[in-house]
Amino acid sequence: xxxxxxxxxxxxxxxxxxxxxxxxxxxxxxxxxxxxxxxxxxxxxxxxxxxxxxxxxxxxxxxxxxxxxxxxxxxxxxxxxxxxxxxxxxxxxxxxxxxxxxxxxxxxxxxxxxxxxxxxxxxxxxxxxxxxxxxxxxxxxxxxxxxxxxxxxxxxxxxxxxxxxxxxxxxxxxxxxxxxxxxxxxxxxxxxxxxxxxxxxxxxxxxx
Amino acid sequence: xxxxxxxxxxxxxxxxxxxxxxxxxxxxxxxxxxxxxxxxxxxxxxxxxxxxxxxxxxxxxxxxxxxxxxxxxxxxxxxxxxxxxxxxxxxxxxxxxxxxxxxxxxxxxxxxxxxxxxxxxxxxxxxxxxxxxxxxxxxxxxxxxxxxxxxxxxxxxxxxxxxxxxxxxxxxxxxxxxxxxxxxxxx
Numbered sequence: 001x002x003x004x005x006x007x008x009x010x011x012x013x014x015x016x017x018x019x020x021x022x023x024x025x026x027x028x029x030x031x032x033x034x035x036x037x038x039x040x041x042x043x044x045x046x047x048x049x050x051x052x053x054x055x056x057x058x059x060x061x062x063x064x065x066x067x068x069x070x071x072x073x074x075x076x077x078x079x080x081x082x083x084x085x086x087x088x089x090x091x092x093x094x095x096x097x098x099x100x101x102x103x104x105x106x107x108x109x110x111x112x113x114x115x116x117x118x119x120x121x122x123x124x125x126x127x128x129x130x131x132x133x134x135x136x137x138x139x140x141x142x143x144x145x146x147x148x149x150x151x152x153x154x155x156x157x158x159x160x161x162x163x164x165x166x167x168x169x170x171x172x173x174x175x176x177x178x179x180x181x182x183x184x185x186x187x188x189x190x191x192x193x194x195x196x197x198x199x200x201x202x203x204x205x206x207x208x
Numbered sequence: 209x210x211x212x213x214x215x216x217x218x219x220x221x222x223x224x225x226x227x228x229x230x231x232x233x234x235x236x237x238x239x240x241x242x243x244x245x246x247x248x249x250x251x252x253x254x255x256x257x258x259x260x261x262x263x264x265x266x267x268x269x270x271x272x273x274x275x276x277x278x279x280x281x282x283x284x285x286x287x288x289x290x291x292x293x294x295x296x297x298x299x300x301x302x303x304x305x306x307x308x309x310x311x312x313x314x315x316x317x318x319x320x321x322x323x324x325x326x327x328x329x330x331x332x333x334x335x336x337x338x339x340x341x342x343x344x345x346x347x348x349x350x351x352x353x354x355x356x357x358x359x360x361x362x363x364x365x366x367x368x369x370x371x372x373x374x375x376x377x378x379x380x381x382x383x384x385x386x387x388x389x390x391x392x393x394x395x
Contacts, residue, residue, distance in 0.1 A: 044332045045355035050257045057270050061277045070239040071285045
């Protein structure tokens with residue numbers, strides 16, 4: 001790039017261009033004057049600091065300040081502190097209420113529907129014991145159920161087949177959702193029905 | 209026991225000989241007039257010079273400095289130290305000067321900008337002073353703070369609440385404008 005007179009301003013702003021500017025300045029008196037003026041502005045500016053004695057000024061200011069009410073401290077910091085303290089207090093109160101003071105939550109249909117892991121283990125344990133007692137009853141009733149063709153025993157047999165089918169369905173659904181208390185209740189009800197049916201059958205057999 | 213008569217209770221409270229910025233702020237916040245006097249001793253000379261160049265007369269400059277100290281006194285309670293105390297005071301001074309300058313501008317009839325002396329035997333200092341008056345407000349401010357009062361770009365940036373690069377750019381533009389004006393006056 002050929003450096004021209006109009007480029008001097010740019011060179012003053014971009015120090016990288018000064019090398020080229022120096023070459024041009026050797027031959028251009030007008031640009032030398034311009035550069036000298038540029039530097040002179042800074043030198044002359046230093047002399048512009050204006051200083052004078054003002055013996056009355058501070059006493060005047062002091063008198064005016066002394067007549068003022070005391071500076072008001074900023075309320076903003078106080079507000080911030082109060083807001084933080086209030087947040088901590090509300091948080092602590094909420095924590096205490098949730099953990100110690102809150103009345104027991106009424107069981108709703110939603111949270112009654114699901115069991116905890118421990119409760120489920122208890123239910124399954126009881127269920128297994130129930131099944132064993134039913135199996136023992138069935139062992140007692142089995143000869144009668146298989147051999148008798150009386151209408152009463154036939155109706156008992158059909159009822160037990162329906163109950164077993166229903167128990168299989170509910171058990172299958174429960175395997176999808178072991179924590180569903182509603183299904184667990186249905187299953188327990190079906191087992192109870194099966195046990196009572198078997199007990200009735202056994203009692204009827206003993207009477208005869 | 210020495211009684212300070214006619215002063216508020218904390219007006220003459222003790223302060224170290226060379227208080228730190230924090231001690232000065234604390235003293236000012238408590239209304240300690242010694243703290244304000246310290247501030248005056250440190251900054252008044254430069255404040256007067258800046259105000260003089262902004263307003264054009266010693267009397268107006270002194271009024272601006274007085275007004276600035278009053279504003280500092282009234283609002284020091286809300287000063288939280290985001291900038292240096294000096295920076296904050298210069299910012300208040302400049303705003304005070306801008307306000308006074310605008311009031312004066314409204315009062316006097318709009319006339320042509322001052323003529324820059326064209327005689328070659330007039331010292332550069334004089335012609336430069338006239339040329340500075342023709343600069344726009346922000347260029348004039350940066351030029352005065354940097355070239356005349358010797359503040360650093362970082363300080364100017366903090367006072368004017370602009371990036372440091374902006375302060376440098378405004379200074380360059382101010383000097384280029386001054387150079388153009390002075391060259392025209394000499395040709």
